[in-house]
Amino acid sequence: MTGTHSGDSASSDWRNRAEDVGRRHFGREERLRLGFATSGDEDPGERGESDVDRYTRALDELSGIRRDLNNRGANAAEIRGLESIIGNVRAARGALLKADRDRPDKAVDSGPYARPTGRLAKPTFLGHRVSRYLKFEGGDSAGLSEKNLPVLESFLDIAEALEITTSVLQWLTYERGADTADHYTRFAIPKRAGGRRLISTPKPAMRAAQQWIRTNVLVPLPVSSHAAAFRPGKSIVDNARLHSGKACVIRLDLKDFFGTVTFNRVRGFFESLGYNPGVATVFALLCTDAPRARVTLDGVKSLVIVGERSLPQGACTSPDLANLITVRLDARVAGLARKFGYTYSRYADDLVLSTDAEEVFAVGVISAVGRVCAEEGFRVNHHKTRIMRPPNRQLVTGLIVNDGVRLTRSDLRRVRAFFHRCEMHGLEAVSAEIGKDAQAVAHGHFAYIYMVSPGIALRLLEKHPWI
Numbered sequence: 001m002t003g004t005h006s007g008d009s010a011s012s013d014w015r016n017r018a019e020d021v022g023r024r025h026f027g028r029e030e031r032l033r034l035g036f037a038t039s040g041d042e043d044p045g046e047r048g049e050s051d052v053d054r055y056t057r058a059l060d061e062l063s064g065i066r067r068d069l070n071n072r073g074a075n076a077a078e079i080r081g082l083e084s085i086i087g088n089v090r091a092a093r094g095a096l097l098k099a100d101r102d103r104p105d106k107a108v109d110s111g112p113y114a115r116p117t118g119r120l121a122k123p124t125f126l127g128h129r130v131s132r133y134l135k136f137e138g139g140d141s142a143g144l145s146e147k148n149l150p151v152l153e154s155f156l157d158i159a160e161a162l163e164i165t166t167s168v169l170q171w172l173t174y175e176r177g178a179d180t181a182d183h184y185t186r187f188a189i190p191k192r193a194g195g196r197r198l199i200s201t202p203k204p205a206m207r208a209a210q211q212w213i214r215t216n217v218l219v220p221l222p223v224s225s226h227a228a229a230f231r232p233g234k235s236i237v238d239n240a241r242l243h244s245g246k247a248c249v250i251r252l253d254l255k256d257f258f259g260t261v262t263f264n265r266v267r268g269f270f271e272s273l274g275y276n277p278g279v280a281t282v283f284a285l286l287c288t289d290a291p292r293a294r295v296t297l298d299g300v301k302s303l304v305i306v307g308e309r310s311l312p313q314g315a316c317t318s319p320d321l322a323n324l325i326t327v328r329l330d331a332r333v334a335g336l337a338r339k340f341g342y343t344y345s346r347y348a349d350d351l352v353l354s355t356d357a358e359e360v361f362a363v364g365v366i367s368a369v370g371r372v373c374a375e376e377g378f379r380v381n382h383h384k385t386r387i388m389r390p391p392n393r394q395l396v397t398g399l400i401v402n403d404g405v406r407l408t409r410s411d412l413r414r415v416r417a418f419f420h421r422c423e424m425h426g427l428e429a430v431s432a433e434i435g436k437d438a439q440a441v442a443h444g445h446f447a448y449i450y451m452v453s454p455g456i457a458l459r460l461l462e463k464h465p466w467i
Helices: 002-021 023-034 051-072 076-102 141-146 155-162 166-173 204-218 236-241 263-273 277-287 317-325 327-340 362-375 409-425 427-434 438-452 454-463
Strands: 184-190 196-202 248-253 292-297 300-305 343-347 350-355 386-388
Touching: 155 166, 155 204, 155 277, 166 204, 166 277, 196 204, 204 277, 204 317, 236 343, 236 438, 248 362, 263 277, 263 317, 277 317, 317 327, 327 343, 327 350, 327 362, 350 362, 362 386, 409 427, 409 438, 409 454, 427 438, 438 454
Parallel strands: none
Antiparallel strands: 184 196, 248 350, 248 386, 292 300, 343 350
16 A cells, blocks of 8 residues: 555656656656766757757747646736747747748759749649649740740749739649639530530639739730631621621631630640740649539549640630630631632631632632641531521621621510510519529620611610610
């Protein structure tokens, strides 16, 4: 019994001592007492310890003292004094961390991580399928300057231009085969000719990055004069007017237009401007996206990549990139059109050729244009190819061009029916039915009609003044 009591007392003593001085210091005292160390020996626990580590340990010990004071009901003055000390320690630790991060010997000029200020500057991997050309070297800075384009040479340069951290940029560009997060809001809308069109609207962080690229890199570049879509001051009316009153109008459609402009083509385009492969790759990652399927596994919902990265419909950069990447296609088809005596224009994925000649070999023209499109990496949807001659209706970008440019009867009927429905059921009821603001939809319909036929639009306004 005595032995047991004595053991309990000893156990209590060393535990109390360890709590008073801390386990690390108690362990050193015991090693000295038992002869396993001398007073001149370095504490193994402190061997190689940095200033940051020592300040962190001091902060932990002070925090423990504060808890002890609180537990013992110490007076407020003691606690405030200790909190002041802890604050100073924390400030010192922060300063040390910054100094440690920014010191010259931490900078790396080459290799996978170049961190001149502690930030990721030269990543070598942003996903299995997209990192092959992630090399931040080379490029043509002089050529970029001549084009009045921003000169960027590293991952860090891009992040600073976008006014985000390299961590955020890596988050926006890293491609995972499956992920729970998504940089786009995805939904489908019905096509006029049937089927559904996938729309991918970028979320704020991605949208801001794309907007910077569009404003600073894409907009300053010239596009083909034959491209009628996605250009300021150009409309479907301007495109249709080029082919009005012609003896023969040929219309071809490019299959999966945005989907055909793949990641590699976008990367190659940016590289052709003078950007090094790394910068071009990052730009391409910001401007393209892969189709994804929603999968639930073990209760976790993930988005899994199911196709190749390409231009997403909904991104502000996609129309500009499509026009810029098709510059050579437009030039080749326009040259072919001149050879055969045709006028050529392209509105997005609609290629239109027209001629005043009565006798033309339209099938030969279609075949030649199809070969050029294939050589440029595009596919013609032959099911939508049309050869239109008077007196049959000639339709270009949804407008009749037989004798001037005018609306189709079906479009007018549809708009009038919508206005009537709004008046019969009320704007709120129609808004709830279609899931959109009925007033805004009516304004859009009116603007479209006014663009094509101002006279008809004004008569509609007289009949429906609420528009």
